[in-house]
Amino acid sequence: MKITLVAGARPNFMKIAPIINAINAAKDVGKPIEFRLVHTGQHYDKKMSGSFFEELGIPEPHANLEAGGGTQAEQTANIMVRFEQELLKNPTDVVLVVGDVTSTMACSITAKKLQVAVVHVEAGIRSWDLSMPEEINRMVTDSITDHFFTTSEIANENLRKNGVEEERIHFVGNTMIDTLLANMDRLVDPELAIAGEPLMPKSYFVLTLHRPANVDEEQKLKDLMAAIMEGTQGQPVVFPVHPRTAKTLQQLGIRYEQLHYVEPLSYLRFNYLVKNAKAVITDSGGITEETTVMGVPCLTIRDNTERPETITMGTNELVGTNPENIGPYLEKLQKGEWKKGGDIPLWDGKTAPRIVGKLLELYS
Known part of the structure; x- marks a missing residue:
């Protein structure tokens, strides 16, 4: 064949x-x-x-x-x-x-x-x-x-x-989980430093945004970022920036002391960052699968998902795209009340x- x-x-x-x-x-x-x-x-x-x-x-x-x-x-x-x-x-x-x-x-x-x-x-x-x-x-x-x-x-x-x-x-x-599990022992520390200090496990958030509904409207993006910064309470937020999003962010001048833009990371480096994060905030579908398997809390900034099993059986929550929704979810996370999730069949x-x-x- x-x-x-x-x-x-x-x-x-x-x-x-x-x-x-x-x-x-x-x-x-x-x-x-x-x-x-x-x-x-x-x-x-x-x-x-x-x-x-x-x-x-x-x-x-x-x-x-x-x-x-x-x-x-x-x-x-x-x-x-x-x-x-x-x-x-x-x-x-x-x-x-x-x-x-x-x-x-x-x-x-x-x-x-x-x-x-x-x-x-x-x-x-x-x-x-x-x-x-x-x-x-x-x-x-x-x-x-x-x-x-x-x-x-x-x-x-x-x-x-x-x-x-x-x-x-x-x-x-x-099959994406096949790849993740096969490479879990090969993940590479991207050696990111904040104010000269290395990132400590479970002390920072990972953020990814790229969908037009979130990044194309200037005021919406500003409001989302403000809500995320408030809810993360001064803890570092590492944002590997998609090229599409980088252009918009530069035009808007969105900057916070706790927010750290980095270039897109390779597979092994990005998943090292995710595995050791306190939580991930994203509008990606695939990342929600990886966080579920790694047991990392995940907040999805979308109004729908094609991967509902990551919510019903995993560590993901569908927050929505309204910036006002973000605060309560992050408050729940900061209190240590996030769901644990479990194994997904096969x-x-x-x-x-x-x-x-x-x-x-x-x-x-």
């Missing part, structure tokens, strides 16, 4: 790395499987792309489509044109896409129009918020996918409600071997 693996943006790399390892392990014991890794180039900044390949031991891609930049439509079109050429030159039995970035949707459409089977890893998750480009990517991809590899029973049920037959739904777990570090086993069963 020939399988083409697609990686396009930072979240994809953590999800694809354990699948590559599992394919190589299957090949080593004589299983009939080989892969071709295609990097669409959707993210092309070194910190957003290259360092992840190095840190996670991902081999050099067989092809880089270099389709980054442009509007959503331009990027989608560029990826589709170049991925079609890739598939015509290098025929495959299966295209495997992960997550919910533009590359996921674009490569799925291209493959299906060439009559190539598509499997979607992390299928079925939903925020039901069509203002999010990722939600559109998820819905379109899942509408044409052949087999669905899911992270939770909630995702399974979403697919069933869309009429997907049970035999095409495969509850396997979360988030055990063994998802990728389950995926490869099922692929061999389906397509060999």
Whole structure:
């Protein structure tokens, strides 16, 4: 079986790395499987792309489509044109896409129009918020996918409600957690210092914001930052700044003595920071999964989430985007009253071997 693996943006790399390892392990014991890794180039900044390949031991891609930049439509079109050429030159039995970035949707459409089977890893998750480009990517991809590899029973049920037959739904777990658990002993101290003093474990907060609803409206961003600073009570807040957000912050001149902007961190350094934080404040979906597994309190500055299991079973709380909501949650945290969370089924570090086993069963 020939399988083409697609990686396009930072979240994809953590999800694809354990699948590559599992394919190589299957090949080593004589299983009939080989892969071709295609990097669409959707993210092309070194910190957003290259360092992840190095840190996670991902081999050099067989092809880089270099389709980054442009509007959503331009990027989608560029990826589709170049991925079609890739598939015509290098025929495959299966295209495997992960997550919910533009590359996921674009490569799925291209493959299906060439009559190539598509499997979607992390299928079925939903925020039901069509203002999010990722939600559109998820819905379109899942509408044409052949087999669905899911992270939770909630995702399974979403697919069933869309009429997907049970035999095409495969509850396997979360490959991003495979990567996290495999690298927990390799995390690297970023050696950040505040006023010349090293950060002490559980004495600081990690903040990430990048969604347009939070960072594009100036007064909203100012109010959010003010509420966060008040609720963190003078404790250090470390903010690895997404390039999009950095521009806005610079224009607004948002500065607090306790707030420390740092450049985007590599995977191993960022997760070291998260693991040792008192709490994480974020509008990211993937980070809420990692904090749940690491047992770190997490406040999600969004009005919805596609990962509700991190709330019902994990350490995450959906705070909302109203700045007035932040104070009560941080007060609860400061009082030591945050929920502990627990284990989520099949988030055990063994998802990728389950995926490869099922692929061999389906397509060999």
